[in-house]
Each structure stands twice: as structure tokens, then as C-alpha cells.
Amino acid sequence: MATQSAQEGACDPPPRPEQPGKPGGYIAKLRELVKHEAEKNKSQWKTMGPAKVAVPSPNDFLQKRSKEPKIAPKKKERDSKKLLPPVPPRTYHPVIRIKKNFINKNAVAVIKGEPKKPRHFCVDTRQGDKYLLEPSGLFPKYIKKKNYGVIPKYVTRRNEEMKREAEEYQASVLEQLKMKAMKTLSEEERTNILKALKKNWEEINNAYQRLPILADTMYKRMHKEELELKLKQLEHDIAAIEKHKRVYIANV
Numbered sequence: 001m002a003t004q005s006a007q008e009g010a011c012d013p014p015p016r017p018e019q020p021g022k023p024g025g026y027i028a029k030l031r032e033l034v035k036h037e038a039e040k041n042k043s044q045w046k047t048m049g050p051a052k053v054a055v056p057s058p059n060d061f062l063q064k065r066s067k068e069p070k071i072a073p074k075k076k077e078r079d080s081k082k083l084l085p086p087v088p089p090r091t092y093h094p095v096i097r098i099k100k101n102f103i104n105k106n107a108v109a110v111i112k113g114e115p116k117k118p119r120h121f122c123v124d125t126r127q128g129d130k131y132l133l134e135p136s137g138l139f140p141k142y143i144k145k146k147n148y149g150v151i152p153k154y155v156t157r158r159n160e161e162m163k164r165e166a167e168e169y170q171a172s173v174l175e176q177l178k179m180k181a182m183k184t185l186s187e188e189e190r191t192n193i194l195k196a197l198k199k200n201w202e203e204i205n206n207a208y209q210r211l212p213i214l215a216d217t218m219y220k221r222m223h224k225e226e227l228e229l230k231l232k233q234l235e236h237d238i239a240a241i242e243k244h245k246r247v248y249i250a251n252v
Contacts, residue, residue: 120134122138182248184248194242201231204230208231211223
């Protein structure tokens with residue numbers, strides 16, 4: 001047994017070394033007082049209200065109309081002599097205020113006034129959303145103006161200036177045409193010219209008749225052709241003057 005106990009003692013673990021103790025924590029100075037107060041007021045909520053309650057007196061019962069506001073007592077009426085105003089002086093002019101019947105005045109204004117015109121709206125959705133037409137620019141309000149369709153002053157002034165310029169241009173053109181217009185021969189001048197043409201034709205015809213029959217040289221042939229041309233031109237001019245009674249001559 002001794003051996004067995006020796007073996008068991010050999011198997012036990014060695015004792016742990018003792019650790020040094022920790023230093024003590026903070027201890028409040030009023031710790032004991034707090035404990036005492038906590039034990040004193042413990043389970044205070046178990047009672048129904050404070051221990052002592054003031055009991056109302058039976059004479060202080062709620063009376064009728066006691067909570068309604070009380071009106072201040074009326075002042076004593078003064079004497080009628082004291083309420084009269086003093087006598088006004090001679091220079092006093094009272095202000096006369098004419099009472100106007102505004103009800104009748106407003107009624108007459110409504111009866112004689114024009115009714116309000118309906119405002120124009122435009123509904124653009126199926127839910128009924130609408131907006132005014134006048135500020136949107138879709139309402140033709142300019143055609144209702146007093147000066148709508150009236151020609152502006154600057155347009156009339158410009159038209160008058162253009163018309164005056166056209167008249168001046170037309171007058172200048174007519175004047176130039178008159179200056180360049182053909183002159184009409186009088187009857188006396190026409191007869192004198194016709195006589196002169198016939199006289200020239202007779203002279204040239206006499207010269208033509210005196211030509212030799214045989215034109216064997218170039219000069220004779222040219223002279224004969226020249227006389228024939230002059231005779232033809234004179235005959236043409238004489239026939240034209242005799243045919244037309246009015247003859248015009250251009251101013252060169």
C-alpha cells in the first residue's frame with residue numbers, strides 16, 4: 001500500500017504558483033448612502049398614490065353656470081346734461097356727409113352694365129385639359145381692332161410719292177415726244193411742195209427727152225440711168241403727196 005500511495009503521489013500534478021493579487025478598484029464615497037436610499041424607497045410603486053390626499057370640502061361643490069365668463073358690471077349712467085356737447089362757435093361749419101346707397105348703386109350698375117363675354121378655351125386632351133386661346137396666339141384678336149384693315153400712313157405717303165414721280169416721268173416723256181413729234185404740213189405748204197415737185201419733174205423730163213437715141217458711151221448710159229431714177233423718185237413723191245391730204249415731216 002505504501003508503494004501504491006507513493007506511485008499516486010508521484011502522478012499528482014505540481015501545485016500552481018500563487019498569483020499576486022490585483023489592486024482594488026474605485027470605490028465611491030457615497031456608496032453606503034446610495035444603498036441606504038435604495039433600500040428605503042424600495043417597492044414604492046406598490047401603493048395607490050400618495051399616502052395622504054387632501055379631501056375636498058362638501059361646501060365646494062360645482063354650481064350651475066360657475067364656469068361661464070362673467071361680464072363686467074355696467075357703469076352708472078351719467079346725467080343727461082353732462083352728455084350734451086358744448087355749444088359750437090359762430091365760425092364752426094359742420095361737415096355734411098351724404099350717405100350713399102351703395103346697394104342700389106351697385107344694382108343699377110349691374111342692370112345697365114354689359115354681361116361678361118365668355119372666355120375662349122381649347123381642350124386638347126380627353127381628360128379635359130384646357131388652356132386659354134388669347135395668350136396662346138391661336139385666337140384671331142387682331143381682326144377686332146378699330147384700325148384693322150386700314151392702310152398705314154407710311155404706305156399711303158409712299159403711294160402718293162410713287163404716283164407723283166410717275167406723273168412727273170409721264171410729263172417729261174410727253175414733252176420729249178412733243179419735241180420729237182413730226183410736223184404737220186399745212187395745205188398751202190403741201191400745194192407749194194407739190195408744184196415744186198412737178199416743176200422738177202418737167203425739167204428732168206425735158207432733159208431726158210433731149211438725150212440722144214444711141215447711148216454708145218459709158219457716160220451717156222450713166223446719165224440716162226440717173227435721169228430715169230430721178231423721174232421715178234419724183235413720180236413716187238408726187239403720187240404720195242396727192243394721195244394723202246395730211247403730210248407729216250419729222251423734226252431733225
